[in-house]
Amino acid sequence: MTKKQSPIKNILSKGKPVIKLLETLINYGEYMGLYESQRLCDFFGIYRVVRIELTNRCNLRCLMCPRTGIEGSNAGDIDFDFFKGIIDNIARFVDSRTIIRLYGVGEPLMYPRLSDAIEYTKTKCPHSLIQIATNGTLLDEECSKMLIRLLDRTDWLLLSINAGSKNTYRWLAGADRYDLVVNNIKNFLSIRKKLGRGLKPGVDIQILETKKTEPEIKEFKEFWKPLIGLNDNISVWSVINWGGKIDRDDFHVRHTGDRYPCLRLWTTICIDKDGNVYPCGAGLASGKNNELFLGNLHEKSFMDFHLQKAKLREMHLEGRWDYNPICSACDMWTHCPNIWIKNNGRFNFHIPDNLPPVFMYP
Ligand code: SF4
Numbered sequence: 420m421t422k423k424q425s426p427i428k429n430i431l432s433k434g435k436p437v438i439k440l441l442e443t444l445i446n447y448g449e450y451m452g453l454y455e456s457q458r459l460c461d462f463f464g465i466y467r468v469v470r471i472e473l474t475n476r477c478n479l480r481c482l483m484c485p486r487t488g489i490e491g492s493n494a495g496d497i498d499f500d501f502f503k504g505i506i507d508n509i510a511r512f513v514d515s516r517t518i519i520r521l522y523g524v525g526e527p528l529m530y531p532r533l534s535d536a537i538e539y540t541k542t543k544c545p546h547s548l549i550q551i552a553t554n555g556t557l558l559d560e561e562c563s564k565m566l567i568r569l570l571d572r573t574d575w576l577l578l579s580i581n582a583g584s585k586n587t588y589r590w591l592a593g594a595d596r597y598d599l600v601v602n603n604i605k606n607f608l609s610i611r612k613k614l615g616r617g618l619k620p621g622v623d624i625q626i627l628e629t630k631k632t633e634p635e636i637k638e639f640k641e642f643w644k645p646l647i648g649l650n651d652n653i654s655v656w657s658v659i660n661w662g663g664k665i666d667r668d669d670f671h672v673r674h675t676g677d678r679y680p681c682l683r684l685w686t687t688i689c690i691d692k693d694g695n696v697y698p699c700g701a702g703l704a705s706g707k708n709n710e711l712f713l714g715n716l717h718e719k720s721f722m723d724f725h726l727q728k729a730k731l732r733e734m735h736l737e738g739r740w741d742y743n744p745i746c747s748a749c750d751m752w753t754h755c756p757n758i759w760i761k762n763n764g765r766f767n768f769h770i771p772d773n774l775p776p777v778f779m780y781p
């Protein structure tokens with residue numbers, strides 16, 4: 420005698436083909452989502468921006484810096500052999516579209532082996548661009564000559580003056596070095612001109628847009644414009660909040676519109692001086708106790724990190740940035756272009772012809 424099947428099981432068994440079809444459609448939907456995400460990875464290459472922290476030491480204490488207040492026992496420099504290992508590893512993932520940023524949260528000109536680091540990067544990743552962001556306080560003649568000699572026309576020196584007067588500089592940087600920095604940069608520009616090496620590297624002279632510096636921006640631009648070359652830049656940045664770490668009334672709120680996925684999850688990888696890896700500077704500035712910590716380079720490979728980032732990308736494509744407090748509080752996504760179209764609660768992308776260059780994303 421055969422056992423009688425329960426009515427519910429009976430319905431389910433009859434519905435099996437329907438359930439299978441639904442499962443297939445769901446899987447296909449997920450596959451298409453991953454495929455879309457992968458297409459964007461392909462567009463940017465595995466790593467479009469690789470940020471390596473040479474040191475997290477700094478000689479300033481800026482109000483808008485995520486390292487101010489978190490420094491202390493862990494302040495120091497990257498081990499040079501370890502740095503070489505990182506460059507050896509990334510060399511096979513990078514190409515002429517890749518930007519290698521030789522700075523994290525700290526002043527890279529304080530790194531004693533900066534010239535070796537640049538030379539090694541140039542040897543192993545000859546087609547990639549190098550970017551160095553500096554506060555300019557240590558940009559003396561010797562350092563200027565070294566940077567001009569080693570960097571190429573396509574490389575960038577980002578000169579963060581951030582203020583347009585001694586007063587606002589003191590307020591922002593916590594030190595009276597405005598004149599020193601302005602003179603250092605003027606000297607750098609004149610040495611670069613004298614050496615006549617095709618105005619290399621390019622420079623981006625930066626001022627921050629805050630309630631106090633805003634009235635100085637016009638004059639700042641007028642002052643620097645006659646001193647720079649055709650390929651150089653003067654840029655005005657609003658303060659980023661580094662995943663909610665920086666929150667002051669006298670800084671501007673950058674964006675009040677609808678949120679969209681953060682493009683850094685497709686473009687960027689950040690490595691701190693100890694080999695800890697994050698998808699973005701906000702993660703790097705927040706340390707290891709957060710969900711943006713992807714692991715340590717001593718234990719995992721670059722491909723592992725790339726795959727691990729797929730989960731974070733998926734959260735953003737679904738608009739679920741609240742899944743971790745840093746992404747949730749962060750405003751750095753506003754500095755990346757909005758290439759997104761929302762469809763049924765999910766973001767798809769469309770790359771516009773006039774996509775701003777990736778080097779402009781902080
Ligand atoms: S110079 Fe740069 S690293 Fe140093 S405190 Fe200022 S923002 Fe931070």
Ligand code: SF4
Pocket residue numbers: 662681682683684698699700701702711745746747749750751752
């Ligand atoms: S939103 Fe902020 S914390 Fe999140 S990935 Fe982008 S930069 Fe990082």
